[in-house]
Amino acid sequence: MSICVRPGEVPLTPGLQQTEAGGLNTTGLMDENLLAPLHGTDTVSKTAKNAGFVGTKRLTMIRQHYAPGGTHLPHKHDLAEQTYYLESGNAQVRVGEDAYDLVPGSIVYIPPRVEHEFKNNSDESCVNILISVIVDEGDLTTSSKLRGFCVQPGDVKHVPGIATKKDGTPNTTNLMDESLLHRRKENGTVRLGMIRQWYGVGGRHFPHRHSDNEQAYYLAKGNARVRVGDETFDMTRGTVVYLPSNIEHELLNPGPDTCANVLIGVQLNTGDVA
Incomplete structure (x- = not known):
């Protein structure tokens, strides 16, 4: 849940x-x-x-x-x-x-x-x-x-947060990413990934799900609205939302300012997901 x-x-x-x-x-x-x-x-x-x-x-x-x-x-x-x-x-x-x-x-x-x-x-x-x-x-x-x-803040360049749907169309709008932690790479981690996501007003990550990851959103700045399955949460600074694997979710920045969301992803085993 x-x-x-x-x-x-x-x-x-x-x-x-x-x-x-x-x-x-x-x-x-x-x-x-x-x-x-x-x-x-x-x-x-x-x-x-x-x-x-x-x-x-x-x-x-x-x-x-x-x-x-x-x-x-x-x-x-x-x-x-x-x-x-x-x-x-x-x-x-x-x-x-x-x-x-x-x-x-x-x-x-x-x-x-x-x-x-x-x-x-x-x-x-x-x-x-x-x-x-x-x-x-x-x-x-x-x-x-x-x-x-x-x-440190500013060490990582902001790049467009480009995710795609199965049909190849973009699955995000008005999003810039700072990729902070990467799994299995130089300066890498074991299972933990982290991205600081900057959403402009109206920025959105459309509905999607992850079969082999559990995630958490930590809102570092601004406001956001997150839907996870059938539940919708309005987030303010410091709010944490947990996203289980295989559950559809989406994020919207309703404004009035840019929001910064820290996406935390954890790679799971098949036995974890079952």
Whole structure:
């Protein structure tokens, strides 16, 4: 089923994760658990079990509120790849030996089994969207060597969002894409793809579906109207809509301004879809 989670609908809970020794691994962190897998067994999935919607296949999303000085101490995930998308404020992230300064709109990719940490060293709170995807052991043995990387606002060119219908006619109007994360490519991911989509007023992605992907829309700016199956959701900034595989969906920007939608796609296995 589809679901829409709006800002403020999910109660804030302390972001409590433990170290291997049993101590707390976070400080100054409050979580909004937005989406979580129905059968997730990894640490992040378990943490988000009280999410606004529990029923994805592999995708977890948490909106993390870090107070000034808040931290997530060094840790790693055995069978999960992650991305940080900074919604507001400033933050510092270390992935392996690389450190990045984040501003609103920055993303950082974190491969499985790579140590990473998050710090808010500023005098103001920051909000981070944590996107976590369950991967399989077989994914890691068949993948090329993965590494973390950062994409800053403006690093990626805007290109026309050209999707086509079966008859070859365009399936989008007034859309420009920033392709942020790609699967199985250089600087690639295992299962996670991400595109920041800029829809002009009246811009639209016409009805379509994906047989081997589950998706989520995160609206970073403006307003949008999304239909998923028989349900229609009006989105404002910070709203998340979950799109199951094989369900027809479409998006329209009703205005009055350009909207920015972050499309998150997760590649599924045949067994996930069944």
